[in-house]
Amino acid sequence: MKTGAGSALLRFPDKIHDIVHLIKHSCDIPVSVKIRLGWDSSSLNYHETTDAALAAGVDMITMHARTKAMGYSGTADWSALADLKHYVHNRNPKVPIFGSGDLFSARAAQEMLEQTGVDGVMFARGAMGNPFIFTDTYNLLTKGEETVYHTTRERVTTLLRQLHLMGNDIGERLACREMRKHATAYLKGIHHASKAKQALVQANTYEQYETICAHLVEETPQEL
Ligand SMILES: Cc1cc2nc3c(=O)[nH]c(=O)nc-3n(C[C@H](O)[C@H](O)[C@H](O)COP(=O)(O)O)c2cc1C
The missing domain is CATH 1.10.1200 (Non-ribosomal Peptide Synthetase Peptidyl Carrier Protein; Chain A)
Structure with a gap:
């Protein structure tokens, strides 16, 4: 935040555009961005930050469905993930949308995928001390197998x-x-x-x- 990086950028969509644009023109690998809903509840601007990233040619977008002001309080707003998926689908359907926020189990990941239509999910706190969550989710999604306990x-x-x-x-x-x-x-x-x-x-x-x-x-x- 002090250096104007991370969520500080949410207040400057033009800067997001310029950074993505510069990176896209400097390397040959896919470029993704990760955003939040906005700075606070009175400035939800994820459409705007998404537009900036799309205009610069971003290849994938992940959203943590909270505002910067929320930190980790409250709950992630999964309905905004569904909205973002819809929004991007209408602009550039080739850009996948990933969801983030409150995924502490394979079941939660499955629910996010089903409820929001996002193309993928990202684990964070749920993977700390529990790296099994990746395989557990894979097994649930591909074979319907639920792991209840790791010895x-x-x-x-x-x-x-x-x-x-x-x-x-x-x-x-x-x-x-x-x-x-x-x-x-x-x-x-x-x-x-x-x-x-x-x-x-x-x-x-x-x-x-x-x-x-x-x-x-x-x-x-x-x-x-
Ligand atoms: C230890 C830790 C480090 C994180 N580092 C970053 C980071 O460098 N960049 C970022 O965009 N988000 C970062 N996050 C946020 C997560 O990617 C994620 O969006 C957020 O924790 C919400 O997901 P969760 O509820 O599943 O934890 C970090 C989270 C944790 C717990």
């Missing part, structure tokens, strides 16, 4: 994998700190995990993470 073993295996992948990028120490918030998200809903969560938010090494996770799995009844 503790599966969760900690994935948690540790994410930790090591992150460590490859930023080093063990930083990754261990950065993973703390994700680690607690991974263990959300596991009744006997409170001790493990407390220990994980202080873990500084791969070894500590691995020991804590191994203990948790040992203490877990087989079916969970």
Whole structure:
């Protein structure tokens, strides 16, 4: 915001146009934009920002169906996603519209697709500590299979994998700190995990993470 980037751009559709135009003329890959409904409830301008992006040749648009002023409060307005899909379809049907906002399960993604007609969805908070949401959604949409629960073993295996992948990028120490918030998200809903969560938010090494996770799995009844 301080640098005029991100949602600050919602107040300057001309600038959105110029940025997309410049990027489109600088590279050969598809260019997408992500917008919100507008700055606040008295200035909903997603038609205008969409027009600017379309005029500049954008290839895909995602909308988080909240205003900037809302932050994460209230609920995302899915009806605006349906409206945007309709709006763009009438102007350039080749440009896909993706929806974002309040998708915490595969079922929610399916509902957004069905209720709004958007071409795709984006997960954000719902994927934190739950990267399974992508495969869960794929399985629900393509095979009608609903996954109700991921076992503790599966969760900690994935948690540790994410930790090591992150460590490859930023080093063990930083990754261990950065993973703390994700680690607690991974263990959300596991009744006997409170001790493990407390220990994980202080873990500084791969070894500590691995020991804590191994203990948790040992203490877990087989079916969970
Ligand atoms: C950790 C985190 C980082 C995010 N970073 C960005 C970003 O760089 N650009 C952006 O347009 N939205 C960003 N978002 C917003 C999300 O893409 C999404 O639109 C918003 O969280 C609403 O979706 P949700 O209710 O499923 O979380 C971020 C969200 C989270 C939780």
